[in-house]
Structures are given as C-alpha cells and as structure tokens.
Amino acid sequence: MMATPESVNAPNLGVGDQIVLEAAGIWKEYRRGLPTRRRSFPVLKGVDLSLTSGEIVGLVGENGAGKSTLMKILVGALQADAGTVQRTDRFGYCPQVPVLYERLRCDEHLELFGAAYGMSRSELSSSTEKLYEDLDFARFAQTRVEELSGGTRSKLNLAIAMMHDPALLCLDEPYAGFDWDTYQRFWDLTSRRRNAGASLLIISHFIADEERFDRIYDLVDGRAVQR
Amino acid sequence: MILKLSTRWLAEFGRRPLNLILLIVVPLVFVTLSAGVLADFADILGGLGEVGNIEAATAGWAAAVLAGVSGFFHVSTSRNADRRLAEAGVGAIAVVASRLISTLALAAVSTLGALIALGVRTNSGLSWRVVGATILFSLIYVGIGVAVGALIESEMNGSLLVVFIWIFDVFFGPAMGGVGRLSQFFPLYYPTSVITSIDSGTAGLLGDLGLSGLIVVLALGVAVLALAMTTRSGSFATKEPPPFRRRIYAAQKAAFRQLQRMPIMWILVVGLPAAFISESIAVTPNSPTPVELAEAGARTLQILPMDEVHGAIMVPITVGFLASLAGLFVIVDSAEVDQRLSLTPFRPLEILWVRFVVIMSASLLATAISLLVTSLSFRPASWPIFVGANLLVALTYATIGVIAGPVFGRLGGIYVLLILPFVDIGLAQNPMFDAAPPTWGRFLPGHGAVRVMMDGAFTQSFDEGLPLFLALVWLVCLGVISTIVFRRVALARVS
Ligand SMILES: Nc1ncnc2c1ncn2[C@@H]1O[C@H](COP(=O)(O)OP(=O)(O)OP(=O)(O)O)[C@@H](O)[C@H]1O
Ligand SMILES: [Mg+2]
Numbered sequence: 001m002m003a004t005p006e007s008v009n010a011p012n013l014g015v016g017d018q019i020v021l022e023a024a025g026i027w028k029e030y031r032r033g034l035p036t037r038r039r040s041f042p043v044l045k046g047v048d049l050s051l052t053s054g055e056i057v058g059l060v061g062e063n064g065a066g067k068s069t070l071m072k073i074l075v076g077a078l079q080a081d082a083g084t085v086q087r088t089d090r091f092g093y094c095p096q097v098p099v100l101y102e103r104l105r106c107d108e109h110l111e112l113f114g115a116a117y118g119m120s121r122s123e124l125s126s127s128t129e130k131l132y133e134d135l136d137f138a139r140f141a142q143t144r145v146e147e148l149s150g151g152t153r154s155k156l157n158l159a160i161a162m163m164h165d166p167a168l169l170c171l172d173e174p175y176a177g178f179d180w181d182t183y184q185r186f187w188d189l190t191s192r193r194r195n196a197g198a199s200l201l202i203i204s205h206f207i208a209d210e211e212r213f214d215r216i217y218d219l220v221d222g223r224a225v226q227r
Numbered sequence: 228m229i230l231k232l233s234t235r236w237l238a239e240f241g242r243r244p245l246n247l248i249l250l251i252v253v254p255l256v257f258v259t260l261s262a263g264v265l266a267d268f269a270d271i272l273g274g275l276g277e278v279g280n281i282e283a284a285t286a287g288w289a290a291a292v293l294a295g296v297s298g299f300f301h302v303s304t305s306r307n308a309d310r311r312l313a314e315a316g317v318g319a320i321a322v323v324a325s326r327l328i329s330t331l332a333l334a335a336v337s338t339l340g341a342l343i344a345l346g347v348r349t350n351s352g353l354s355w356r357v358v359g360a361t362i363l364f365s366l367i368y369v370g371i372g373v374a375v376g377a378l379i380e381s382e383m384n385g386s387l388l389v390v391f392i393w394i395f396d397v398f399f400g401p402a403m404g405g406v407g408r409l410s411q412f413f414p415l416y417y418p419t420s421v422i423t424s425i426d427s428g429t430a431g432l433l434g435d436l437g438l439s440g441l442i443v444v445l446a447l448g449v450a451v452l453a454l455a456m457t458t459r460s461g462s463f464a465t466k467e468p469p470p471f472r473r474r475i476y477a478a479q480k481a482a483f484r485q486l487q488r489m490p491i492m493w494i495l496v497v498g499l500p501a502a503f504i505s506e507s508i509a510v511t512p513n514s515p516t517p518v519e520l521a522e523a524g525a526r527t528l529q530i531l532p533m534d535e536v537h538g539a540i541m542v543p544i545t546v547g548f549l550a551s552l553a554g555l556f557v558i559v560d561s562a563e564v565d566q567r568l569s570l571t572p573f574r575p576l577e578i579l580w581v582r583f584v585v586i587m588s589a590s591l592l593a594t595a596i597s598l599l600v601t602s603l604s605f606r607p608a609s610w611p612i613f614v615g616a617n618l619l620v621a622l623t624y625a626t627i628g629v630i631a632g633p634v635f636g637r638l639g640g641i642y643v644l645l646i647l648p649f650v651d652i653g654l655a656q657n658p659m660f661d662a663a664p665p666t667w668g669r670f671l672p673g674h675g676a677v678r679v680m681m682d683g684a685f686t687q688s689f690d691e692g693l694p695l696f697l698a699l700v701w702l703v704c705l706g707v708i709s710t711i712v713f714r715r716v717a718l719a720r721v722s
Binding site: 077095099102103108114115117118 | 474478489567
C-alpha cells in the first residue's frame with residue numbers, strides 16, 4: 001500500500017481504499033439505580049471513528065473508558081443513544097469475555113457458526129483446519145468448552161470471529177490469556193489478514209503493541225482521539 | 228450392478244462386527260427378557276393379555292424396531308454418497324434398488340434373531356403364522372425407517388422419530404389395550420392382530436392379514452418413492468441447501484446436543500413424572516369426589532373415584548411444570564451466545580424456532596412418560612382428547628417458560644415456575660379441591676386446557692368447545708409475547 005505525502009497522519013487513506021466502518025457522533029449513557037432515582041452515566045460522548053480496508057487500528061484507553069461499549073455499538077450488539085454507524089455486513093466480532101456454549105465442543109462451535117455465516121462445507125473445513133493450526137489448539141477440537149482452559153476458550157472465541165474471513169474484524173482484547181507463543185502467532189495471523197485487504201479494529205492495553213498498529217485511537221472522556 | 232452395490236454396502240456394514248452382533252443380540256435379549264414383563268404390563272393395561280400371544284408379538288416388535296432403526300441409519304448416513312453415486316452415472320434406480328436390498332438383508336438378520344429368541348423361549352415351536360407375521364412387522368418398519376432416513380436430514384431427529392412411532396405402535400397398540408379408534412391408524416395394528424391371532428373385528432373385507440399386506444406394500448412404496456425422490460440425479464441433492472436451511476439445521480443439531488448433555492433435564496423429564504404421578508396415585512384413597520363435567524351439551528355434577536381424578540390431574544400438573552422448566556432452562560442457558568449468533572446472518576426468530584423445537588421435544592418426552600405412568604392405573608374415556616389436552620398444556624407452559632427466563636432471570640424464573648403451574652393447574656383447576664374451578668381460576672392460562680383434559684378423561688364425547696377456544700387464545704397470546712421477549716433477548720440492543 002502506497003502512502004502519499006499528504007496522508008502521513010492517516011497512512012492508509014490512499015486512493016482506492018474502501019471505508020468498511022464509519023461511526024459518527026456515537027453517544028451512550030448507562031442508567032443505574034431504581035426507576036424513581038435513576039441516574040445516567042455518560043460513557044461515550046460523541047465518538048467519531050472510521051476504518052478503511054487493509055489497516056490495523058488500535059483502540060486504547062484506561063479500564064472503564066468505554067472501549068467495549070463502543071465496540072458493541074459498532075458491531076450492533078448494543079444500541080447507541082445517538083449517532084450513526086455504517087459498516088460492511090462481512091464482519092466478525094470477538095467479545096472481551098469469551099461467549100460460548102458451555103456444553104458444545106470446539107468443532108461443534110465452528111460448525112454452527114460456519115453454517116450461520118453461510119460458509120460451504122469445504123470452506124468450513126479448510127478454514128477450521130487453518131485456524132486450529134494458526135492458534136495451535138487442534139488437540140482440543142473434541143473438548144467441551146466447560147472443560148477448556150481460559151486461554152483455549154479465548155482461542156475459540158477468536159476463531160469464531162475470524163473463521164469466515166470477514167472484511168472487518170472487531171477484536172476486544174483478543175489475546176488476554178494467550179501464552180507468548182500464541183501471542184506471536186496472533187500478530188502473524190492479523191498482519192496476514194491485513195495484507196490480504198482486511199481491516200482490523202483491536203482493543204488493547206499494551207504499550208508494546210503500539211508499533212503493530214497502523215493507527216491508534218485513544219478513548220478519553222468519551223471521545224476517540226486519533227494519535 | 229445392483230447386486231454388486233448391495234453386497235458392497237453389506238460388507239461395509241459388516242466391517243464393524245459390533246453392528247452385526249447387535250443386530251442379533253438385541254432381539255435375543257429383548258424377546259427373552261421382555262416378553263414376560265411386557266405380558267404382565269399389558270395385563271395391567273387391560274390388553275389382550277394372553278401370555279402366549281404377547282410373547283409372539285414381542286418377536287415382531289423386536290424385529291420391527293431393529294429393521295426401522297438400521298434401515299434409517301443405512302439410508303441416512305449414506306444419503307450424500309448415494310446422491311453422488313447416482314449423479315456419477317450409476318443411475319438413481321440402481322442406487323435405490325441396491326439400498327433397499329441391503330436394508331432388507333439387514334432386516335432379515337434381525338428378524339431371524341427375534342424368531343430364534345422366540346423359539347428358544349416358547350420351546351413349543353413356531354407356527355408359520357408367527358413367522359410370517361414377524362416378517363410383516365419387519366417389512367413395515369423397513370419402509371418406515373427408509374422413508375424417514377430419506378426425508379429427514381438430522382440423524383438424531385430421524386432416529387428418534389422412528390423410535391417414537393414404534394413406542395406408540397407397541398404401547399398404544401391392541402396388545403396393550405389400544406387407544407380406541409386412533410390406534411387403528413398405527414402401522415402395526417392389524418399385523419398385531421395377525422400375530423396374536425385375535426380378530427381385530429374392524430378389518431372389513433380384506434381381513435387382518437389382507438390389510439397387513441396392504442400396509443407392507445404401502446410402507447415399502449412410500450420408502451421407495453422417498454428414496455428415489457431424494458436420490459434422483461439433478462435434484463436438490465448435489466446443490467448445497469440454501470443458507471437459511473443449513474444454518475437452522477446446524478443450530479438444531481447443536482441445540483439437541485446441548486440438551487442431551489444437560490443431565491439435570493433428563494433426570495427431571497424422565498424421573499419426575501415417574502416418581503410424582505405413581506406416588507400421588509398410590510397415596511390417594513379410592514373415595515368418591517364430585518366433579519363438574521360437560522356431557523351431551525349440559526354441565527352436570529358427577530361422582531368419580533378420587534384416585535382416578537388425581538391420576539388424571541397429575542398429568543397436566545407434571546407436564547406444565549416440566550414444560551415451563553424446559554422453556555426456562557433452554558432459553559436462559561444459551562441466551563448470551565444466541566445474542567452472539569444473532570450478529571451473524573442468523574435471524575432471531577430462526578434461533579427462537581430452533582430453541583422452541585428443543586423445548587417441545589423435552590416437553591413431549593415428559594408428556595409421553597407422564598401418560599405412560601398414568602396409564603398404568605387410569606384409563607381415560609377418550610385417549611385422543613386426553614393426550615391432545617395435555618399437549619396443549621405442554622405448549623402453553625413451554626411458552627410461559629420462554630417468557631419467564633428473560634423477564635425474571637434464572638433464579639426468579641425458577642421460583643415463578645415452581646409456583647405458577649401448581650397454583651393454576653394444581654389448585655385452581657384441580658377438581659379435587661372444588662367440583663368446578665373458582666372464578667379467579669378462569670383467568671389463569673391452564674383453565675381451558677384442563678377443562679378439555681377432564682372432558683377427555685371422564686366423558687365419551689367432546690363438549691368443551693369454548694374452553695378449547697380459550698386455551699388456544701392463551702396459546703396464541705403467549706406465543707406472541709414469547710416471540711417479542713426472545714427477540715429482545717437475541718438482539719440485546721437495549722441495556
Ligand atoms: N451493562 C452496563 N450497565 C451499566 N454500566 C455499564 C454496563 N457496561 C459497562 N458499564 C460501565 O460503562 C463504563 C465503560 O465500560 P466498558 O466495558 O466499555 O469499559 P472498557 O473500556 O472496555 O474497560 P476494560 O478496559 O476494563 O475492558 C464502565 O464504567 C462500566 O462500569
Ligand atoms: Mg472492555
């Protein structure tokens with residue numbers, strides 16, 4: 001991807017890049033307490049953010065800043081109070097805490113979600129095989145989620161988000177619980193996807209990750225500020 | 228070609244020797260162990276009950292269920308391969324014929340096993356009538372198994388269906404006392420008359436044997452047709468089914484697995500009706516109790532034995548309770564991941580449908596077991612109405628369970644569902660407490676269905692049109708509410 005001199009601050013907004021996600025003026029408050037004494041806590045106060053194909057974008061901020069809330073709104077798992085989201089239909093979402101059926105096995109999850117994404121049988125088997133290998137958990141294919149370690153759950157959680165090779169990947173701290181080796185494999189995997197034209201929005205805490213992102217948004221005071 | 232194919236398939240089957248052994252051992256065990264027990268059981272139920280006759284029927288039953296199940300799997304597991312084969316130029320006719328021949332060969336083995344077992348048990352030798360009738364049993368179930376195998380994609384659903392048909396056939400058939408006119412429509416009704424050599428008296432011109440033959444032709448005909456339709460080259464066979472069908476199928480399979488791996492559900496669904504109903508019938512005295520019933524258009528007070536009334540009312544109490552718990556558990560258990568699933572092209576209503584099928588299967592099982600336990604000591608005046616009313620209760624309370632989870636949460640939901648069925652069916656609608664339900668009881672969801680149930684239990688004719696209508700209105704309203712509630716759960720757009 002060629003960066004033109006004018007676009008130094010937004011290296012991937014070159015000509016021909018497609019916008020896969022565009023959010024404007026996202027506002028969200030959580031209401032707490034009894035209905036009579038309900039108080040509102042604004043978490044997001046007008047977030048603007050956009051992603052184009054072929055970039056890895058970081059979303060950072062302290063605990064409780066609203067990163068997960070924002071991502072849920074972006075993928076459509078939560079309704080914003082105000083604002084608009086435009087996004088490709090071909091997306092995958094990896095929630096911060098693994099969301100899995102306790103009594104189903106790894107390959108049963110992949111089979112179900114594969115069918116849900118509309119993958120053909122051959123697409124399913126090749127993608128499943130690759131993800132087992134890339135994330136190194138093939139030996140747990142036949143294990144029920146309730147018997148999996150936390151790290152392996154995270155791997156399955158991530159595999160479900162990526163299996164259909166979507167144009168947009170929204171990953172909420174996907175490598176929490178990964179060992180060092182898997183962490184490296186994860187970044188290999190994401191950069192391969194990026195080079196193939198996919199766009200990734202990744203929530204992260206680690207300063208060490210910063211060099212891996214093409215761009216970074218800081219979420220402070222309910223707004224996303226591009227670094 | 229046909230010969231080559233069918234022998235190859237048989238060899239394939241025989242490659243796992245366990246399959247072959249089971250095919251012989253199962254009927255042996257079934258006939259030797261069960262004949263006596265079943266005969267006693269049938270006696271209690273007021274069936275034909277002559278031990279020799281029932282013994283002969285057990286051979287037929289064993290042969291039938293094995294023919295059905297092995298026929299089902301023989302077709303179901305090879306459906307795709309068969310289509311490809313037909314496509315590749317072998318032709319649908321050859322493939323279908325070979326499939327049928329190898330299935331019949333398997334059925335022959337299990338029929339032989341059943342007959343040997345019967346021969347050993349009776350030691351008075353087998354009559355030609357029994358041998359012939361056992362073959363009829365087996366052929367009919369080959370037809371059923373193959374047809375189901377061709378038409379139903381899910382292995383679990385299909386094999387369950389075959390087994391369910393067989394259970395109804397056996398336990399509600401003439402040897403066990405019958406279900407009135409309805410049992411005549413079960414496939415083994417006339418063959419059972421043949422094997423027990425007791426005239427059904429309803430066979431008409433053709434006679435029991437003639438009708439049995441006709442059923443064999445019909446069953447095999449449907450099987451061939453179904454197999455041909457789904458094997459024919461250029462049919463929907465080689466194309467992948469449309470995405471929405473594939474995802475519903477995948478989700479249904481997964482949902483049944485989840486249920487299957489939920490031991491508490493099995494303990495409740497199977498154990499509770501057995502314990503609950505038999506216990507409460509046993510402890511109820513046989514003293515008279517007044518009950519308001521509708522007969523020939525008029526409501527009258529009738530005096531009935533209390534243990535019978537208790538036996539009847541325990542079924543909807545148990546069924547309502549279990550159906551609502553199944554609704555609650557199944558929905559709450561997977562709600563969070565269902566939300567995730569609804570971010571894919573899956574529609575919330577499709578997911579609800581999948582969950583509902585599972586809930587209803589569990590409820591149906593609970594209903595069947597409740598009915599079975601009750602039938603040991605109580606025979607309703609009209610089985611179809613009695614069964615139908617209890618299914619209505621199951622449906623109604625299953626939807627209540629679906630609503631309760633998301634509205635009250637898991638724990639709150641359990642409390643509500645411990646109370647509601649008992650207050651509604653166990654108290655308000657219960658004729659043991661009051662000959663007719665109190666006014667407030669008329670506004671509860673179980674009112675109409677329990678009236679219909681009492682009508683089926685104790686009167687010959689159906690006189691509860693208005694209560695039936697009321698029950699259906701409840702069902703529709705609860706169905707709509709549960710749909711709305713579930714949509715909100717699956718979409719989770721509000722927080
Ligand atoms: N369902 C909810 N109801 C009420 N408040 C909530 C809810 N979910 C989150 N919050 C609050 O909203 C704020 C933002 O939460 P969010 O999970 O988006 O933070 P985050 O940036 O992802 O934090 P972390 O780095 O810990 O994952 C927090 O103060 C949190 O307490
Ligand atoms: Mg978070």
